[in-house]
Amino acid sequence: NEAGDVPLGVFFDIWGVHFDETGIFDHRVNETHEMRMHVFASGEVASEENRVTTFDAYLLQNGETIEVHYHAI
Template sequence: MKSDTVFWLLITVGAVVSMGVLLGQSDGSSEVFSTADEMHPLAEDCLGGHNDYVDHYHAELVLSVNNEFVEIPGDVGLNDGDCTMRQLHTHSTNGIVHIELKEQGVEAPLEAFFDVWGKHFDETGFDDYRTDDNHEFLMFVTTQDSEGNENREQVTTFQNHILEDGQKIELIYREIA
């Protein structure tokens, strides 16, 4: 009788561990998940709703892979898992990232949005598109001065780039010419 109990205990423990592994894998649709090694704290923190922020601004994100536009999904960071709204999120597919922060003066790096989205992002590439001998990953940031003049420059800050109001961020993964 005792060996039966041990047998069923081992079967139960094995089943629970297997279910935990399967449930821990996410496609990014219902839980915060990233192929990056470590989640940024802003990606993990839940804002709650539109009444819970003290700082609110927007940046535009444009992403292309091998000359094909990649649509930034709507509702990234909204109703994901048990969180109503992450501090970095989208509402539509127009590439506008909403940065709604709980505290004034907090810097929001671009990495945090990609962690919320559940996609790998750093200087080595985006998602499964990684740099190699034949491919490069470029980043351009366009800002406007007080007179409305645009300034577009290539930067190498990638995941550490701090989002600012009105920025347009272009990420380009392509074959090296």
């Protein structure tokens, strides 16, 4: 990491809400629900190629779109 690198989880900490690989807000990953996170450039769409599993540790970059999906399996 370099000076100025900010993990995504810092923003959720500032907001006072839960976010890591176990879930987001009050929603938890379990045998019936999963969470996926995708990071991509403008003009792209979420896909398996841009799926990210670092969640709260992901280092933010300028110009990225981040989508977090929580849903039933």
